[in-house]
Amino acid sequence: MDNLQPGRAPLYEMLEQYRATNHISYHVPGHKNGQAYSGSRGAGYLGEVMKHDVTEITGTDDLHHPEGIIQEAQELAADCFGAEESFFLVGGSTAGNLALLLTVCPEPGMTLILQRNVHKSVIHGLMLAGARAVFLEPLIDDASGLAVAPAAESVRAALAAYPEAAAVLVTMPNYYGMGSDLAPLAEACHDSGVPLLVDEAHGAHYGLHPALPAGALACGADGVVQSTHKMLAAMTMGAMLHVQGPRLDRTLLRQRLAMVQSSSPSYPVMASLDLARRLVHSQPAGAFTAGLAAVDKLRRGLAEQPRYGLLQPAVPLQRSGGAAAAAGEGTPPQGTAAYCTQDPFKAVIYDAAGVLTGFELQCKLEEKGIVPEMSDHRHVVLAFSLGSKAEETERLLAALAEIEAEAPARLPVSDKSGDKGHGLPESYSAADFTGTVPEPALFDTPENGQTSTANNSTWNNFSGHSVSAPVSFSLKPVDPRETEPIPLEYSVGRVAAEMVIPYPPGIPLLYPGEIITEAVQRRLSSLSKGGAKFQACSDPALQHVTVYNNKKGGEE
Structure with a gap:
């Protein structure tokens, strides 16, 4: 990879050249460079996309046996993201997770250690592999009640109890952009001779700018899956799988990727991966300037609207970005913090007055043309990216101000006899709501009066055991x-x-x-x-x- 040119996008450039040749197609796909829709109503844009939708013919290379422009594009991706080898995925991070699990668990009955709150694609991988899962409870951020990742001590305990385990898999960052230090987990895995696999679907941009947390590869992970379409600029379903080190059988991994990915992969999706990589590879700092400015405008705007809180770690791991985090600078002085890194592009807000649940706040935002990524009982997740603009943040802040006026910061007193209302003063300042999330009782109090911070998020998933007994998975219906x-x-x-x-x-x-x-x-x-x-x-x-x-x- 000595002669790589970050400013190139070889796969996309090939498609542009192919389009310019105006060759006559006697091969699939059947739309014939979009000609099948010629003259059809409303097919203009689709027809343009289809002019780039080719298949494996002379000069276009083969994703499953790359020797030309796809190989070059994947080598450029490895150079950009710090991997020894990178693979394009046209089935999202799902395809990467499946391939990794089928690689480390090639025979039914093998054991995998993983955090309990994993994405459903990982569970499907366990089913396909016929694996035995040992689930680890993730650490909880006390302030928000949200789960992050398991502690290194839990990983070591599980590896000691199940020395036959083939690998450890964790998710970092979580859906809220929250994370912790992965380096101790990688060290624990490597001390036992097993690979650390990381579902980094929401962290494809990590490590590419000083304002961002370090990526999983920089922290020592062996196999990392990233959804390039989520937080970078690829088309939906475009993702990447990055590997490094000797602990993964790469020959088997290639075979598994061929199993779970189409033999006719989408060239527009692959080209978008190539372009997304070029965007951050050729101008690593400048690519994020506009997006970070939009996030900064939100922070400053929320400071003037104390009604809304913004989720942040109490003790950040990094003081000056991804490089510092990878080097261990800014590490909390004692113990393992459940939550010490936050993706600035995942702005997690909540009603600090306790009037609106996250679900309700999302609905009100959508009524005003603001569409969040998701919500839970308490929080709303706003996904910014390098494509975000400051003027869009102005609309968001205006919508939040309108919602505040429509739903004043006072909870109604319950009609139930004996219940106490949670009324707040009619006037309040930023000091009233800084640094803490409202008590969960304001949002989730069952009839028996018991409450739990774990109840507010669709991300959390607990069994009550730090290390579970093995759970067998299979395809038996x-x-x-x-x-x-x-x-x-x-x-x-x-x-x-x-x-x-x-x-x-x-x-x-x-x-x-x-x-x-x-x-x-x-x-x-x-x-x-x-x-x-x-x-x-x-x-x-x-x-x-x-x-x-x-x-x-x-x-x-």
């Missing part, structure tokens, strides 16, 4: 004759027969074969009533949940 749908309110003590996945971000809260505890039932009920959307389960509104019709999970 659930026999519908052994199941029945029951109202969620009556599900405590029953064995789940389906996966329940609030979306976004797609973190399963319930797995088939798990006993539904009272805490899980309350949490699912709270999320359902709060407006969360659910996938994988038979009832998307989650009024009912499918359980086994006996408590042994369908076995007599």
Whole structure:
């Protein structure tokens, strides 16, 4: 890779050259460079895209056996993101997660250690591999109640208890842009001779600018999956898989990638990966200038609107960006902090007055033309990027000011006898709300009065054990004759027969074969009533949940 030219985008340039040749197509795809839509109503833009939609012919290379422009594009990506080798993914980070799991667990029954609140694609990978999962509880940020990643001590304990484990997999950053120091986890894995795999779907931009946290590769990870389409500028479904070191079988990894990716990959998606890389590779600092300015405008604007809080770590890991974090500068003096890095492009806001839940605040923003990434019972996630503009932030701040006027900072007093209202003064200042998130009781108080900071987020997923016993996964389908749908309110003590996945971000809260505890039932009920959307389960509104019709999970 000595002669690499960061300013080139070889794959995209090839497509432009191909388009200019005006060759006659006697090969697939059937739209024939978009000609099939010639004259069709509303097909102008689509036709332009299709002129770049080619297949594996002379000169276009082959994603599954790259020797030309795709190989060069992937080598440029490796150079840009600090990997020894990079692979383009046309099926999103899902394809990368599946390939990694099928690589480290090539035989059924192998053990993988991973944090419990992983993306559903990781669970699907466990099913495909027939693996045994040892789940680790993530550390919790006390102020927000949000889960980040497991502690290094938990990783070491799990590796000691299950020395046969093939790898450790964690997610960093989480959906909220929150993270912790990955270097101790990598060290723990390498001391035991196993690779650290990182689902870095939301951190493709990490390490590319001093204002950003360090990337997983810089912290010692062996295999890293990034959704280049999420926080950089690739088309949807465009992602990358980066590897380094000797702990992953790369020959097997290539074979697994060929298994889970199409044999006819999208050239427009691959070209967008090439362009997204060139944008940050050729001007690493300048590419983020506008986006960071938009974020800074939000921070300054929120300082003038104390009604809204902005999630930030109490003790940041990095003082001067990704490079400092990788070098260990700014590390908290004692112990392992659950939350010490924050992606500046993930602005997580909340109503510090406690009037609006995150779901309600998102709805009000959408009514004003502001579409957030997601919300939970407390927070709203606003995803900025290098494509964001300061003038757009002005519209956001104006919308927040309008919402404040429409929903004054005073909670209504409950009509229930004996309940106390949570009224706040009619006038307040920034000092009233700085640094803390409202008590969860303002948002999620079940009828029995018990509260938990873990109940506010679709990201959190807990079992109550720091290191679980192995859980076996397989592709064997659930026999519908052994199941029945029951109202969620009556599900405590029953064995789940389906996966329940609030979306976004797609973190399963319930797995088939798990006993539904009272805490899980309350949490699912709270999320359902709060407006969360659910996938994988038979009832998307989650009024009912499918359980086994006996408590042994369908076995007599």
